[in-house]
Amino acid sequence: xxxxxxxxDGMADEPCASLGGLTPLEAAFTPTLDELAFRGRCGxxxxxxxxxxxxxxxxHLSLFGYDVASVFEGRGVLxxxxxxxxxxxxxxxxxxxxxxxxxxxxxxxHTAGRISSEEAGELIDSLNSSLADGMVEFxxxxxxxxxxxxxxxxxxxxxxxxxxxxxxxxxxxxxVAESESGVATAECVNRLVSRSQEILSEHPVNLRRVAEGKDxxxxxxxxxxxxxxxxxxxxxxxxxxxxxxxxxxxxxxxxGLYAGLKPIHVDGATGLADTNYEGKAEAALKALRDGADFxxxxxxxxxxAGHEGDVMLKKLxxxxxxxxxxxxxxxxxxxxxxxxxxAVLPDHPTPCRTRTxxxxxxxxxxxxxxxxxxxVREYSERACESGGMGHLSGAGFIEEFLEMHAKKPLxxxxxxxxxxxxx
Numbered sequence: 001x002x003x004x005x006x007x008x009d010g011m012a013d014e015p016c017a018s019l020g021g022l023t024p025l026e027a028a029f030t031p032t033l034d035e036l037a038f039r040g041r042c043g044x045x046x047x048x049x050x051x052x053x054x055x056x057x058x059x060h061l062s063l064f065g066y067d068v069a070s071v072f073e074g075r076g077v078l079x080x081x082x083x084x085x086x087x088x089x090x091x092x093x094x095x096x097x098x099x100x101x102x103x104x105x106x107x108x109x110h111t112a113g114r115i116s117s118e119e120a121g122e123l124i125d126s127l128n129s130s131l132a133d134g135m136v137e138f139x140x141x142x143x144x145x146x147x148x149x150x151x152x153x154x155x156x157x158x159x160x161x162x163x164x165x166x167x168x169x170x171x172x173x174x175x176v177a178e179s180e181s182g183v184a185t186a187e188c189v190n191r192l193v194s195r196s197q198e199i200l201s202e203h204p205v206n207l208r209r210v211a212e213g214k215d216x217x218x219x220x221x222x223x224x225x226x227x228x229x230x231x232x233x234x235x236x237x238x239x240x241x242x243x244x245x246x247x248x249x250x251x252x253x254x255x256g257l258y259a260g261l262k263p264i265h266v267d268g269a270t271g272l273a274d275t276n277y278e279g280k281a282e283a284a285l286k287a288l289r290d291g292a293d294f295x296x297x298x299x300x301x302x303x304x305a306g307h308e309g310d311v312m313l314k315k316l317x318x319x320x321x322x323x324x325x326x327x328x329x330x331x332x333x334x335x336x337x338x339x340x341x342x343a344v345l346p347d348h349p350t351p352c353r354t355r356t357x358x359x360x361x362x363x364x365x366x367x368x369x370x371x372x373x374x375x376v377r378e379y380s381e382r383a384c385e386s387g388g389m390g391h392l393s394g395a396g397f398i399e400e401f402l403e404m405h406a407k408k409p410l411x412x413x414x415x416x417x418x419x420x421x422x423x
Contacts, residue, residue, distance in 0.1 A: 001338075001339045001340065001341055001368065002288055002292070002293045002294070002295075002338065002339070002340045002341070003293065003294050003295070003340070003341045003342075003343075003401060003402060004284060004288070004294075004295045004296075004297065004329065004333070004340060004341070004342050004343070005295070005296050005297065005342075005343045005344075005345070005401070006297045006299070006321075006325060006326060006329070006342070006343070006344045006345075007060075007296070007297070007298050007299065007344075007345060007346065007347055008299050008302045008317075008318065008321050008344070008345075008346050009056060009249075009298060009299060009300045009301075009302055009303035009346065009347055009350075010056075010302050010303030010304075010305075010306045010307075010346060010347070010348060010349065010350030010357065011024075011025065011302040011303075011314075011318060011321075011346035011349075011350075011362075012025065012346045012348070012349035012350075012360070012362045012363060012381055013025065013306065013314065013349055013350070013351050013352060013381070014349070014351045014352075014353055016311050016352060016353070018311050018312075019311060019315070023380065023381055023382075024302075024311060024314040024315040024318055024352070025318055025363070025379065025380045025381060026380045026381070026382070026383075027315055028315045028316075028318040028319045028322070029319055029322075030318060030319065030322040030378075030379060031322065031327075032322045032323070032326045032327040032330055033321075033322050033326055033344060033365070033378075033379035034377070034378040034379055035330075036326070036330070036342070036344060036365045036367050036379060037365050037376045037377060037378055037379040037383065037384070038373065038376070038377055038378075039367055039371065039373055040342075040365050040366050040367030040368075040371055040373060040374075041365070041366050041367070041371060041372075041373060041374045041376075041387060041388045041389050042363065042364065042365045042366075042374060042376040042379070042383070042384040042387030042388065042389060043363075043364055043384060043387040043388070043389025043390050043391065043392055044361040044362065044363060044364070044384055044385055044387070044390075044391045044392070045063065045345060045361055045362055045363075045364050045391075045392045045393065045396070045397045046359075046361045046391070046392070046393040046394070047059035047060075047062045047063050047347055047348055047361075047362060047393075047394075048062065048348065048359040049062060049068050049069065049394065051069075052068060052072070053161075053357075054348045054357040054358055054359040055075060055161070055224070055348075055357060056075070056251060056252070056303070056347055056348070056357075057072070057074065057075040057078055057224070057251055057255065058072065059347035059348045060252065060255055060347055061255065062394050062395075063345070063347065063394075063397050063398060064234065064255075064259060064398060065234075065237060065238070065394070065395035065397075065398045065399065066231065066395075068394075071229050071230065071231045072226075072229070073155075073226030073227050073228070073229040074093075074094070074095075074155065074224040074225050074226030075095050075224040075226075075251050076092075076093035076094040076095045076096075076147060076148070076224050076225060076226055077093045077226045077227065077228055077229060077254070078229075078250075078251045078254035078255045078258065079093075079095055079141065079145070079147055079250040079251045079254050080093050080139070080147055080149070080254065081253070081254030081255075081257045081258060082249075082250030082251060082252070082253035082254030082255075082256075082257065082263075083139060083140075083141060083147065083250050083254070085139045085147060085149070087149070087227075087228045088228075089227075089228070090151060090152055091149055091150070091151055091153075091227070091228070092149070092150045092151075092152075092153030092154065092155055092185070092225050092226070092227060093147060093148070093149050093150075093225070093226060093227075094147070094148045094149075094150070094153075094159070094189075094222040094223060094224060094225045094226075095145065095146075095147065095148075095222070095223055095224045095251075096138065096146045096147055096148040096220050096221070096222045096223075097110055097111075097112070097144050097145065097146070097162045097220065097221040097222075097223070098112040098115060098120055098123060098144045098146065098200075098217035098219075098220060098221075099111075099112055099144070099162050099217070099218075099219050099220070099221045100112050100113050100215035100216055100217060100218060100219075101170055101197070101218055101219045104169075105169050105170050105171060106167060106168070106169055106170075107162065107165055107166050107167065107168055107169075107170060107173075107219075107221075108166070108215060109166065109215050110144070110161075110162035110163040110166055110221070110307065111143070111144045111304075111307075112144045112215060112216070112217035113209070113214050113215030113216075113217070114143065114144075114272075115143055115144055115209075115217045116143065117142050117143050119205045119209070119217070120140070120141075120142075120143055120144060120146065120217065121140050122203070122204075122205050123200055123203060123205055123206075123217055124138050124139075124140045124146055125140075126199055126200070126203055127196060127199060127200075127220065130195070130199050131192060131195060131196075131199070134151070135150060135151045135152065136148070136149070136150055136151075136188070136192065137149050141250055142248075142250070142271065143271075144217070145249075145250065146220075148189075148192070148220070148222045150185065150188060150189075153185045153188070153225065154181050154182045154184070154185040155182075155185075155225040155226050155227060156177065156178040156179045156181055156182035156185075157175050157176065157177055157178055157182040157185050157186045157189065157225055158175065158176045158177075158178050159175045159189065159222060159223035159224065159225065160173045160223065161223050161224070161356075162221040162223065163307050163355065163356055163357075164356045166355065170193075170219070174190045174193065175189040175190050175193075175222070185225075189222050192220065192222065193219060193220060193221065193222070196219055196220040197218055197219050200216070200217060200218045200219065200220075201216070201218045205217070206218055229258060231258045231259065233258075233259055233260030234259045234260050234261065234294065235260050236260075238398070238402050240260070240293060240294045240402075241293055242262075242291055242292045242293050242294070243256075243259075243260060243261040243262065243292065243293065243294035243295070243296070244256075244261055244262040244263070244264050244287050244292050244294070244295055244296070245257075245259075245261040245262070245263050245264070245295075245296045245298070246263075246264045246266060246269075246280050246283050246284055246287075246295065246296070246297045246298065247263075247269070247296075247297075247298035247300070248266070248269035248270055248271040248275060248298075248300060249271050249298065249300045252296075252298045252300075256296065261294070261296060262292075264283050264287060266279040266280050266283050267279060271300040271301065271304065272300070272301055272304055273301045273304070273305065273313060273316070273317055273320075275299065275300070275301055277299070277320055277321065277324035277325050278324050278325075278328065280297055280299070280325060281297075281324065281325045281326075281328040281329050281332075282328070283297075284297050284329055285328075285329065285332040285333075288332075288333075288336065288340060289336075297325070297329075299317075299321055299325065301317045301320075302314055302317045302318060302321070302346070302350070303350050305317055305352070306349075306350025306351060306352055306355065307350060307355050307356070308352075308355070309352045309353070309355045310352065311352045314352060326344060329342065330342070334369075339368060339369055340368065341366065341367070341368035341401065342366070342367050342368065343364060343365065343366045343367075343397075343401050344364065344365050344379070345362055345363065345364035345365070345397075346362045346363075347362070348360075348362060349362060361391060362381075363379065363380060363381050363383070363384030363385075363387075364384065364389070364392075364397065365379050365384070365387075366389065366400070366401055373388075374387050374388030374389070375388070376388075
């Protein structure tokens with residue numbers, strides 16, 4: 001049996017007053033996801049181990065079945081792998097956002113007003129020209145997401161994720177050493193943050209953005225430090241022979257590479273609401289037809305909507321995921337002669353109210369031909385709480401999912417793709 005996981009990053013949420021007390025998942029028109037829930041089995045998954053913050057790197061490592069405490073090295077090194085940036089012993093890598101800070105020193109936007117990759121590239125080039133010195137170097141990413149590599153840096157520094165401190169004063173949330181050994185690195189990071197403001201504020205890119213009424217990318221914000229991780233592959237852990245990962249986000253591409261998954265590029269995949277949903281679905285089907293036995297398809301846009309606090313955009317993204325990714329994948333899978341198991345879930349909630357990640361359990365659904373369904377009739381946070389898979393944690397999800405082929409098939413009802421919400 002082949003296996004496909006579709007992950008809507010940050011898709012889970014809280015009840016929203018603007019949606020009449022429903023979550024975006026509950027309010028969205030999702031006939032295909034509801035059909036999956038009707039024909040499959042559902043449950044809840046805790047993806048964030050105790051003692052860890054609910055970041056995407058932690059939750060993805062957990063749902064892939066890794067012992068997070070043993071392999072976690074922050075998100076910077078994972079993004080470096082996704083960008084093809086070499087990380088040597090002694091290198092410390094950090095994610096480095098371009099952010100917008102108001103004249104009063106308040107962090108206004110962790111995305112620098114959704115800056116374009118072209119504009120950001122010019123700014124990173126200027127930072128390298130002014131600040132790189134053989135010990136410090138910047139590496140371009142996409143839009144506001146970039147990397148800082150410090151040769152000989154110490155990861156024992158506490159750096160607030162920028163999406164968690166929007167509205168805070170910069171001076172109140174600067175890097176702090178976690179131990180004596182991290183003092184020099186914390187001082188280096190804070191010095192680079194201060195210098196970046198001097199360089200970026202007068203850069204032509206930002207002068208032009210301000211003139212156009214846009215937020216300037218006038219600060220850097222390094223965070224999530226770590227070294228190159230030592231991780232077994234999914235083949236070593238579970239026998240996956242030909243796996244692939246489809247994503248627009250460096251961190252997921254990099255995690256996939258460390259896990260032994262082949263990255264598949266999709267033109268027009270942006271990580272935002274305008275991403276190429278259909279292209280991702282077709283790439284997944286092509287990978288299955290070409291012999292892949294495991295496909296991980298990641299959609300970032302719902303997480304970005306949560307960080308922006310945009311309830312209606314998040315609802316729309318969920319509907320796009322249903323109609324433009326899950327539906328064509330379901331159709332293609334059902335036309336295949338070989339058995340393919342499909343699962344859909346978020347990695348963590350990103351509630352629009354708080355605009356940041358939370359650690360609550362997320363809803364999941366699993367389906368394959370012949371599965372005996374449970375009593376769940378729609379895919380949502382509250383509906384899946386009563387699912388037949390119960391409440392899983394960590395490796396429990398992927399172990400259950402990959403072992404589906406060992407379970408005796410039972411007859412399940414066939415039905416048209418009609419949402420139970422509409423009955």
